[in-house]
Amino acid sequence: xxxxxxxxxxxxxxxxxxxxxxxxxxxxxTTYYLFWYKQPPSGELVFLIRxxxxxxxxxxxxxxxxxxxxxxxxxxFTITASQVVDSAVYFCALSxxxxxxxxxxxxxxxxxxxxx
Amino acid sequence: xxxxxQTPKFQVLKTGQSRTxxxxxxxxxxxxxxxxxxxxxxxxxxHYSVGAGITDQGEVPNGYNVSRSTTEDxxxxxxxxxxxxxxxxxxxxRRPTSGVSTGELFFGEGSRLTVL
Numbered sequence: 161x162x163x164x165x166x167x168x169x170x171x172x173x174x175x176x177x178x179x180x181x182x183x184x185x186x187x188x189x190t191t192y193y194l195f196w197y198k199q200p201p202s203g204e205l206v207f208l209i210r211x212x213x214x215x216x217x218x219x220x221x222x223x224x225x226x227x228x229x230x231x232x233x234x235x236x237f238t239i240t241a242s243q244v245v246d247s248a249v250y251f252c253a254l255s256x257x258x259x260x261x262x263x264x265x266x267x268x269x270x271x272x273x274x275x276x
Numbered sequence: 277x278x279x280x281x282q283t284p285k286f287q288v289l290k291t292g293q294s295r296t297x298x299x300x301x302x303x304x305x306x307x308x309x310x311x312x313x314x315x316x317x318x319x320x321x322x323h324y325s326v327g328a329g330i331t332d333q334g335e336v337p338n339g340y341n342v343s344r345s346t347t348e349d350x351x352x353x354x355x356x357x358x359x360x361x362x363x364x365x366x367x368x369x370r371r372p373t374s375g376v377s378t379g380e381l382f383f384g385e386g387s388r389l390t391v392l
Contacts, residue, residue, distance in 0.1 A: 203385065204386070207381070260326035261326050
């Protein structure tokens with residue numbers, strides 16, 4: 161069965177500090193996709209990244225970077241030089257391969273607070 | 277381009293009342309789904325649809341009905357509201373998949389439902 165664990169419920173950092181959000185997943189599928197979404201205080205869900213199970217290259221996008229390691233079933237998200245605008249709830253999600261559906265299953269989220 | 281539109285944004289019901297949450301998308305996406313978000317539990321899949329006339333249950337379908345008569349619309353019906361259904365509901369859609377390839381979900385802004 162699919163499962164996504166985000167063990168960090170809440171994290172607080174001071175502005176300009178680096179912070180890593182952990183995501184550990186469980187799946188028996190050999191092909192799957194992993195996602196990160198951001199939910200700012202306004203409530204909408206914003207897509208950040210998608211990664212497939214065959215691509216273990218780390219990705220960097222500005223201050224954001226992602227570390228995918230199949231050996232440890234982890235897909236961690238690092239924010240460098242955090243800013244107040246990074247304050248949000250961050251969700252990691254895993255797809256379940258299923259004809260036409262490929263539903264996403266989400267972790268419980270990590271609330272990040274960046275203190276100015 | 278409106279994307280995914282949900283109505284109403286806020287709703288208060290009494291126990292036992294029925295209500296339909298509306299969801300419409302203008303991106304010609306075949307896949308649509310409903311999630312509920314509760315504190316500490318992340319987003320959980322209620323129902324989903326891979327095309328007009330096709331619906332299926334997700335993780336937490338009890339107490340909810342759906343139908344998909346058109347590609348654009350995917351309403352969620354609460355037949356007899358209960359306090360346990362107090363939650364924020366998100367509708368999402370996605371481009372068609374190719375095998376296990378899964379793109380990102382596009383979410384509506386959410387509908388906050390309170391059942392007294």
